[in-house]
Amino acid sequence: MISIPLSWYLVVAAGLFCIGLYGVLSRRNAINVLMSIELMLNAVNINLVAFWRYGMLAGLSGMVFAIFVITLAAAEAAIGLALIIAIYRSRDTVIVEEVDMLKW
Amino acid sequence: MFNLIWLIPVFPLLAFALIILVTRDDKRLSTYLAWGGIGLSWVISWGVVVQAAFASEHLGEHPYQLPLFTIPTGSSGLTMGFMVDPLTAAMLFMVPFVCLMIFIYSKGYMGLDTPQVDPRYSRFFAYISLFACGMLGLVLSDNLLTLFIFWEVMGLCSYLLIGFWFEKKYADPNRITPKQAGLKAFLTTRVGDVIMLLGLLYLYVQTGSLTFPEIFSEHSLEGLAHATVTLPLLGTMPVATAIALLIFGGAVGKSAQFPLHVWLPDAMEGPTPVSALIHAATMVSAGVYLVARCFPLFSAVEHGPQLVVVAIIGTFTAFMASTIAIAQDDIKRVLAYSTISQLGYMFAALGIGGYVAAVFHLLTHAFFKALLFLGSGSVIHGVEHGHHAVAHHGHGHDAHGTHHDDHAEEMQAEFDANDMKNMGGLRHKMPRTFVAFMAGTLALAGIIPFAGFWSKDEILAHAWEEATLVWVFLTLGAFLTAFYMGRQIFLVFFGRARTEAAEHAHESPGSMTWPLLILAFFAVVLGFIGTPWAHVLHKFIGHAYPEGHFQPIVAAISLSLAALGLLLGYFVYGRRPLAQGQPDPLEATLGPVWTVLRNKYYVDELYQATIIRFAVWLSQVFYKFDDLWFVDPIVDGVGKLGRELSLFLRRAIDDPIVDGAVNGVGQLADWGGRYLRLIQTGRMQEYLLFGMTVLLMLLGLYLYL
Amino acid sequence: MLYIVFIIASLVTLGAAFVVVTGKNLFHNALFMILSFMGVATLYVLLEAEFLAVMQVLIYVGAIAILIIFAIMLSRYLMAPGQIQRNAQWWIAAIVAGAFFLVLAFMLLRISWPTEVSELPGDVIALLGQSFMGTYVLPFEVASVILLVALVGSIIIARER
Numbered sequence: 004m005i006s007i008p009l010s011w012y013l014v015v016a017a018g019l020f021c022i023g024l025y026g027v028l029s030r031r032n033a034i035n036v037l038m039s040i041e042l043m044l045n046a047v048n049i050n051l052v053a054f055w056r057y058g059m060l061a062g063l064s065g066m067v068f069a070i071f072v073i074t075l076a077a078a079e080a081a082i083g084l085a086l087i088i089a090i091y092r093s094r095d096t097v098i099v100e101e102v103d104m105l106k107w
Numbered sequence: 108m109f110n111l112i113w114l115i116p117v118f119p120l121l122a123f124a125l126i127i128l129v130t131r132d133d134k135r136l137s138t139y140l141a142w143g144g145i146g147l148s149w150v151i152s153w154g155v156v157v158q159a160a161f162a163s164e165h166l167g168e169h170p171y172q173l174p175l176f177t178i179p180t181g182s183s184g185l186t187m188g189f190m191v192d193p194l195t196a197a198m199l200f201m202v203p204f205v206c207l208m209i210f211i212y213s214k215g216y217m218g219l220d221t222p223q224v225d226p227r228y229s230r231f232f233a234y235i236s237l238f239a240c241g242m243l244g245l246v247l248s249d250n251l252l253t254l255f256i257f258w259e260v261m262g263l264c265s266y267l268l269i270g271f272w273f274e275k276k277y278a279d280p281n282r283i284t285p286k287q288a289g290l291k292a293f294l295t296t297r298v299g300d301v302i303m304l305l306g307l308l309y310l311y312v313q314t315g316s317l318t319f320p321e322i323f324s325e326h327s328l329e330g331l332a333h334a335t336v337t338l339p340l341l342g343t344m345p346v347a348t349a350i351a352l353l354i355f356g357g358a359v360g361k362s363a364q365f366p367l368h369v370w371l372p373d374a375m376e377g378p379t380p381v382s383a384l385i386h387a388a389t390m391v392s393a394g395v396y397l398v399a400r401c402f403p404l405f406s407a408v409e410h411g412p413q414l415v416v417v418a419i420i421g422t423f424t425a426f427m428a429s430t431i432a433i434a435q436d437d438i439k440r441v442l443a444y445s446t447i448s449q450l451g452y453m454f455a456a457l458g459i460g461g462y463v464a465a466v467f468h469l470l471t472h473a474f475f476k477a478l479l480f481l482g483s484g485s486v487i488h489g490v491e492h493g494h495h496a497v498a499h500h501g502h503g504h505d506a507h508g509t510h511h512d513d514h515a516e517e518m519q520a521e522f523d524a525n526d527m528k529n530m531g532g533l534r535h536k537m538p539r540t541f542v543a544f545m546a547g548t549l550a551l552a553g554i555i556p557f558a559g560f561w562s563k564d565e566i567l568a569h570a571w572e573e574a575t576l577v578w579v580f581l582t583l584g585a586f587l588t589a590f591y592m593g594r595q596i597f598l599v600f601f602g603r604a605r606t607e608a609a610e611h612a613h614e615s616p617g618s619m620t621w622p623l624l625i626l627a628f629f630a631v632v633l634g635f636i637g638t639p640w641a642h643v644l645h646k647f648i649g650h651a652y653p654e655g656h657f658q659p660i661v662a663a664i665s666l667s668l669a670a671l672g673l674l675l676g677y678f679v680y681g682r683r684p685l686a687q688g689q690p691d692p693l694e695a696t697l698g699p700v701w702t703v704l705r706n707k708y709y710v711d712e713l714y715q716a717t718i719i720r721f722a723v724w725l726s727q728v729f730y731k732f733d734d735l736w737f738v739d740p741i742v743d744g745v746g747k748l749g750r751e752l753s754l755f756l757r758r759a760i761d762d763p764i765v766d767g768a769v770n771g772v773g774q775l776a777d778w779g780g781r782y783l784r785l786i787q788t789g790r791m792q793e794y795l796l797f798g799m800t801v802l803l804m805l806l807g808l809y810l811y812l
Numbered sequence: 813m814l815y816i817v818f819i820i821a822s823l824v825t826l827g828a829a830f831v832v833v834t835g836k837n838l839f840h841n842a843l844f845m846i847l848s849f850m851g852v853a854t855l856y857v858l859l860e861a862e863f864l865a866v867m868q869v870l871i872y873v874g875a876i877a878i879l880i881i882f883a884i885m886l887s888r889y890l891m892a893p894g895q896i897q898r899n900a901q902w903w904i905a906a907i908v909a910g911a912f913f914l915v916l917a918f919m920l921l922r923i924s925w926p927t928e929v930s931e932l933p934g935d936v937i938a939l940l941g942q943s944f945m946g947t948y949v950l951p952f953e954v955a956s957v958i959l960l961v962a963l964v965g966s967i968i969i970a971r972e973r
Contacts, residue, residue, distance in 0.1 A: 018826055
């Protein structure tokens with residue numbers, strides 16, 4: 004059967020990644036940034052699965068890797084939100100720009 | 108004893124060094140050091156004389172030589188040292204002894220045990236010790252170079268000693284101060300010295316040596332006599348003549364002959380022992396010694412002009428000086444002109460070939476002239492003491508208090524203790540001085556059997572034989588000599604005291620009168636070494652020269668003229684002794700001639716108007732050239748240029764470039780930090796953006812390559 | 813047929829993602845994120861990784877997205893309406909992201925990828941289980957520890973003082 008060329012999947016993943024990148028770089032609300040990070044992780048997953056499917060990765064390693072990524076994304080989302088709550092409590096803001104204690 | 112001759116100048120030199128460096132503050136020790144130095148020299152010298160007396164024939168042909176050091180000149184060397192030949196021995200008899208007498212006299216004159224002791228007492232003794240070293244070194248030298256060196260040492264000491272009281276100032280601006288007199292002496296003798304140096308150099312070039320045995324060898328003299336040199340104004344003459352005349356130039360300066368005689372009378376501003384030492388006995392006779400020593404050179408050319416020149420200058424000076432002496436009032440100036448005149452006699456003697464006569468007169472003159480100077484010093488000393496006594500106690504004695512005070516001040520202001528007009532009748536107050544002075548006068552006037560008669564008569568005998576014109580003038584000079592000495596005797600010692608100071612004068616201490624008496628003894632007996640019947644001196648030094656013949660006519664004429672002169676002095680000044688304030692009777696007689704004589708033929712004024720003015724003008728020109736217009740502006744200009752250049756470089760290079768670079772680095776760091784700091788905003792998104800941008804660029808680079 | 817599905821799924825994913833990153837309302841952004849996740853799941857299905865697609869929906873949509881929505885809704889720190897959502901550097905970020913995409917795309921399209929799909933092993937899930945207990949046991953255990961840590965950590969970080 005005719006399959007979709009690998010490169011299409013990769014381009015889609017790249018596009019998703021870049022959109023997520025744009026979000027990370029330009030959104031002011033911290034939760035928005037977190038959502039954009041989730042998008043980037045999804046793009047990575049697409050890449051992994053696509054490569055696995057088209058025979059570039061041995062055995063089941065592609066899918067296993069993708070499962071691990073999902074797991075870690077979940078953990079990271081939890082921790083991230085906890086952090087946002089903690090920062091909100093002490094700084095009274097969720098705007099990323101205003102959290103600039105590392106400023107000179 | 109001969110091998111010790113190098114010690115003779117060394118002892119006074121050591122005394123000089125020790126006094127200057129060590130014993131300056133201890134006057135008594137300085138005195139004894141000086142006496143010790145000259146005393147030791149005297150002992151060794153007389154030992155040398157005795158030894159030489161027993162070997163005189165050989166000594167003349169083969170003098171004893173003591174080489175001391177060698178100056179390397181190219182491949183060979185110039186060996187310098189001391190030597191003893193009969194002439195040296197004769198000088199060694201006279202010089203240290205007379206110096207010793209004067210040294211002893213100086214202790215009393217400079218007032219060691221009195222409250223008026225001179226504050227620079229030690230320095231005086233140091234200077235006269237150095238001078239003694241110079242004179243002794245001069246007579247002992249075996250070559251013209253060290254002779255010249257010691258010659259100059261004596262010139263230096265003369266300057267230092269004439270100007271010893273350099274702070275003395277006079278109210279009368281025409282009166283020469285000691286400082287000026289010292290300078291005048293030095294500069295005038297300098298003229299002679301330069302001429303002499305030229306002679307030395309020429310001699311060295313011609314013969315390649317300066318040692319006496321070498322330059323007076325037959326071979327050398329022949330060469331000099333035959334080689335000729337052509338000078339612009341003087342024509343062609345043998346080299347020997349030229350050298351001889353140049354060397355004579357030095358003698359003219361040092362021995363105060365015309366035209367360089369002007370310094371000697373003014374040198375009387377120095378202390379009297381200085382006058383005795385330098386300007387009677389030793390330094391001025393160095394010129395005569397020089398010509399005597401170089402006599403082979405002078406007589407190398409037969410009938411050459413050099414001896415004629417010597418004789419002419421000598422005779423002229425002898426006559427001229429004796430005419431000036433009769434019109435002087437200062438006791439020391441009379442003696443100074445007398446010295447010039449007697450030196451003229453010596454040169455005249457040399458000029459006509461009377462070598463032995465000249466040396467004989469040199470020796471006798473040293474003794475009696477030193478005696479006369481020391482005697483005059485004693486007189487001046489006594490009169491000054493009398494003046495002090497009057498000035499300090501005078502106004503206490505008189506009933507009219509204020510009147511006497513003014514008088515005392517007037518006296519103190521410008522009382523000249525040297526002026527014979529202020530003396531009179533001193534033979535009662537100062538008997539020992541009077542006796543010694545009489546002896547000296549008789550010797551100088553040439554009265555038999557005193558020393559001066561024998562020596563002067565020998566010169567006159569030579570002149571009678573060789574050159575009658577010379578004899579005429581010398582004899583006239585002898586007459587005038589006797590006259591001015593008689594004048595001096597009668598003005599000073601006879602009659603009544605003309606001033607209060609002379610009234611209160613008293614005899615000088617023993618340290619001053621004993622040397623006088625000892626010298627007087629020699630003034631009497633020294634002549635006997637040269638009597639025509641037993642001419643010891645001629646055997647000693649003159650076997651190369653023909654013996655003079657005794658001319659009874661000459662002796663008779665000179666003796667009678669001498670007696671006549673003394674008698675005339677008695678008639679004018681002795682029979683009716685001069686009262687205070689009375690003018691000199693000779694003044695009325697001679698009229699305008701008197702004025703000319705008194706002003707020394709205006710020679711000083713002539714020099715002032717011509718040479719000195721020219722020299723001063725020249726120095727002004729050089730001053731302008733050097734300091735004002737040329738050299739100093741150039742130097743200053745270079746200095747300013749350097750400064751401007753450095754300022755410019757600083758502004759152009761140092762500040763902008765170097766400092767700019769250094770500061771720029773700092774600025775760069777500062778600026779970099781200031782702006783790079785702003786990157787750290789603390790915002791995570793901006794950091795991430797930076798990272799992504801760089802990653803993008805790297806990717807792009809990867810793709811491109 | 814496949815292509816159409818693919819294209820639709822891609823467009824949905826990308827479009828929803830676009831809204832997520834440019835939307836003004838935070839809650840709407842979260843919902844669109846869910847939509848984007850669904851699109852990704854569809855892509856997984858197209859790639860014959862069904863298990864993974866289900867996992868995606870379960871975990872991402874069911875857990876993570878809900879968590880985010882809870883966080884948004886349980887807190888009252890929605891930003892005031894009318895406030896700007898994008899920060900000052902958005903245009904550089906757009907340029908960079910765009911350039912990044914272009915570079916990646918250019919790179920990807922140049923390379924010749926294998927076009928054959930590989931053979932799927934028969935029983936994917938069984939094999940998956942076996943490999944989790946076999947080859948990948950260590951990462952498995954580590955992942956569980958991470959989850960534990962995340963659990964405990966988030967409670968500690970976010971608890972009330």
